Amino acid sequence: MAPDEQAAPDVEDRLALFTDLYELSMLQAYFEEGLHDSAVFTLFVRRVPERRNYLLACGLDTVLEQLEGLRFSRADLDYLAGLDRFSDCFLQWLESFRFTGEVRAVQEGTPVFANEPILEVRAPLPEAQLVETLIMNQIHLQTVQATKAARLVTAAQGRDVVDFGARRMHGLDAAVKGARAFHVAGVASTSNVLAGKRYGIPVSGTMAHSYIQAHDDEAAAFAAFAGLYPETVLLVDTYDTLAGVRQVIDLARRLGDRFRVRAIRLDSGDLGQLARDARAMLDAAGLERVGIFASGGLDEHVVAGLLAAGAPIDAFGVGTSMGISTDVPDLDIAYKLAEYAGEGRLKLSSGKPILPGGKQIFRRRDGAHFSGDTIAREDESLPGEPLLQPVMREGRRLSGHVRDLAALREHARQQLQSLPPEIRGIEPAAGPYPVAVSDALQSHQAAVTRAIRARHAE
């Protein structure tokens, strides 16, 4: 349970209108036509982008929390009435709208691949339809974020990665949910205080240039900050980086045993060269225990390059590139009707195939590593671990569903370690991770296609 659920920085309790207008238009049509049989919708990503070898599923907990609380407020209904599009009968029906369906999903922190169902909703058609926009928005965001963060963590080879992204991430919700997604993916801490409060994530931070600038000189600023926070990290690049390092060494001489500064931070310039120079200066001054923290324009390739070149950097603060996942800020995620009233459903014309019906993923292992997946029909039993598990029934979360952040983080760590090393790496793998579609599911897809073609040829 999140430690501070009430102060959620968004609208968990009034998100029924976080939907596209067409969902409500279709809901009214379903209502008028009496289409309220059970539907299965599948959430999946159509392809893994070239610059990713896997996706790390994230965001399920948010979605379930929002589904549980979904309802239309009086103000929502008044607004809808004012659109002159919805009948009084339909709006009355919306007033008692609740999500009463079932959700099966892969656990957060699990790697997934193209066309694999991340989540399946089974509910009366209108309920499963309305929540499309919300489910896509939340899982898309957090999966983009967790995937990028896992790459940074891999590149840092055991060194801490810290989230500095809040100031340039896309809005409040992205920054707060992002801090959680990053932490699941292995990021050590966040600078985002609201996320720390909400999710119990460790918060950390150093000092800004403005603090140094507000003092008459750098030495005075360092002395004052270290006086208040003895184990702090001092930012040395405001005026001249290596002169800043000398100020830190001078401070150490003045303070003697009272000097407990943990690290210096480099935030501009040639980070590799500056880290080597600063390390040499600190070591020569007997300050081997003072670490070097690097930030400023970092992404997984820069981090890997710095470490490959032997830069003596102990931790990385990463902002925009991780926060926005700037190289891959979006995924081709889809939420598609796969079954209605017991019949498989799909689209035909777009070159974007849908796998009909409820589904399961079976993931096989070969020793320490995953060796391949099969996407199957829901009721099949194939070799490997079934990844989709029931997490919500009759609109209520099931107690077995893992929500504890530390447990999710450990799950993600084990999952990432189990990926074939080339797939886990940050460079493009020579080939994709093997994902097959079971014979039964292929036959079902072919049969549904034939049935649709036959009906339209009549």
Next chain:
Amino acid sequence: MAPDEQAAPDVEDRLALFTDLYELSMLQAYFEEGLHDSAVFTLFVRRVPERRNYLLACGLDTVLEQLEGLRFSRADLDYLAGLDRFSDCFLQWLESFRFTGEVRAVQEGTPVFANEPILEVRAPLPEAQLVETLIMNQIHLQTVQATKAARLVTAAQGRDVVDFGARRMHGLDAAVKGARAFHVAGVASTSNVLAGKRYGIPVSGTMAHSYIQAHDDEAAAFAAFAGLYPETVLLVDTYDTLAGVRQVIDLARRLGDRFRVRAIRLDSGDLGQLARDARAMLDAAGLERVGIFASGGLDEHVVAGLLAAGAPIDAFGVGTSMGISTDVPDLDIAYKLAEYAGEGRLKLSSGKPILPGGKQIFRRRDGAHFSGDTIAREDESLPGEPLLQPVMREGRRLSGHVRDLAALREHARQQLQSLPPEIRGIEPAAGPYPVAVSDALQSHQAAVTRAIRARHAE
């Protein structure tokens, strides 16, 4: 005033913790050291990305609303106390923390360029420092979004652009604020119902593939939807696009005078060719008045290409590329201390110059178009229109500040029309829009630099 302020989908009333931990660490240091003189911070973007010729400033209203309501709740203070980092005295001081400063800013919907101040805060140092993360996050997001949307609107040459982005935008806040930013930039309407309710933006939408799939066949789905919404837009690409167009024509024959369908929607395939084929079929059936609405993978270059090739498309639904601004999802935005206690301040080491002190932008016109800007000291008076205007004093919004969305949209339209045509265009301009720094500001920068160097050489 937004029509439904109470149902804001974020946390306008409890955002004091939407900050980086280091801001609070510095605040405590300022508190201990008695550094509470007046500071000037400047928000600006360091460079206009290669794929943009200008930036359209947006997000001011959100920021002012949040600054007015900023305070620490009891739960916030309890959380901070639990971090074992802040003294009781400091937490008591935070309890009565309010933003009491002054804000000067360019109006939303105004084009801005590299290094131009979008907003300046003048406030006691701790107040101006705390709000860094929040101000950057909100103006960055909405400026990224408005800039991208303006490009789509330009490319569409007067045809409607509709926001379909909510499902893949980065979270709830990005989707709701984005709909507003898009509308300011000239987008006609949004599919996002919550944004429609909150900001009074027109909402629109058609139907999804799932609606078609849930029916036994496409003809039945079209007939049912058009029965309920006679002036709707029918989605024709679920199974076979041109067969779908024939179903629409059949429906028109069956309904006769009762057929009032406004348009068909194409969402996949070769949109240009399909639009031409569909147009020919509709015209041959006497359905010249049925429009063609295109969506699916559109960005400004695709839109411009379709129209240049003569594709008979009447309106565009744009999702992910506009919602995330996928080609330029972030800007190098900064919020930097420029003055403290009456003295200009800057950084020296990073190759990222700061213009010290309070500033003004003077924008000149030559006939119908802007001809160049000068960034000047705040008290200078130079030719051209001064773009920064007071919008908040003593922590309260000034009544003259434009908040009405229609007025901002009209302002943006006029501003965009006044850009030199090459700068307004979607292709990279041969050279940048001319921006100079006034002699007085250059002299001040040189003097501040000398003073800092002198202090550090002592």
